[in-house]
Amino acid sequence: MPVKHAIWTVDASPQPLSITRLPSEAFLEEMIINRPDILSGEWMLIGQQVHTGFGGRIDLLAIAPDASLILIELKRDRTPRECVAQALDYAAWVDQLTPERIAQIYQRFSGGLDLSQAFKSRFGEELDEEALNGSHQIILVAAALDDSTERIIGYLNARDIAINVIFFQVFQSGQQQLLSRAWLIDPGETQVNVASSVSRSGEKEPWNGEFYVSYGHRSWEDARRYGFISGGGGSWYSQTLRVLSPGDRVWVKIPKTGYVGVGVVAEEAQAIDDFMVDAPAGRKRFLELASDPGRYNLFADDPEKAEYMVRVDWSQTVPEEKAFNEIGLFGNQNTVCQPTTPKWRHTVERLKTVFEKWNG
16 A cells, blocks of 8 residues: 655644656655664665776665665656666675675774774674675665565565655645654564565575574573563664564573573563553652663653653573573574574574573
């Protein structure tokens, strides 16, 4: 179903604003360069008009906090299905980019800056060269889609090809133009597809039904005591929590530390303001009991950056200092993902020998 935008004035007699258009794709591109959060506040732009070597140019290239890449194609007007084929062709080229080549692309875009340093500054984490471009997604930016293109994108996304559309519509309000944005597919679904995609070796197998969870920069003891996992500080870190449903099993890893617990989801994700836990004095808001309430309160009123919680019935946990880690275990910076690599199957099989109460 086509996505339609409308903006109305707020007064006693609301009036719709008239739809207009930007002067060119180049103008929209420059707007995004100046304010990348027009697309997403969770990405860092690393390239503009990137030559593919076979006659094409990628409009924009970005990187996500997990070092996956985002290929962005801008289309000011309706997007024919041929644009999807073009984007897939570009994606095949992006898939082959080496860390060295990506660093060169960023140097040209930034005027000589170092990608590793920029990544650290933007995301607060060291850039893992092994994870760099381990997966990617395609984003088409358009005012509208024809039915054929929408069907193709839905088909690809349903089969774990990470492709999505951001719709931009321009409205006229007096002398001022206003820009609105909407996604064709929940960006959390596309992000999960990216995190679950095949490894560089091309190895893939059916998902084993077990969820991976990355739990970092938070009190693990709070999570153990009150029964939850969480993510926040930006939609990229929280939106994948929505793929979890009651009854799902989760294996929790603290980044750079190791696996610390396994449990079963009890409730769907909810905002931290609404999250209640059991305490000796009775049922309380978690914010009243958190060991670091200031960290959570910082963005509690911002739906984009607020912490979101998923209640978990723990089967078995260990303190952070007793985390289990060894060479060959799966890791990913996405808060939740459904890995489809043999490495994840091996990891779960190994963890079930360490966390013996995993099914208890």
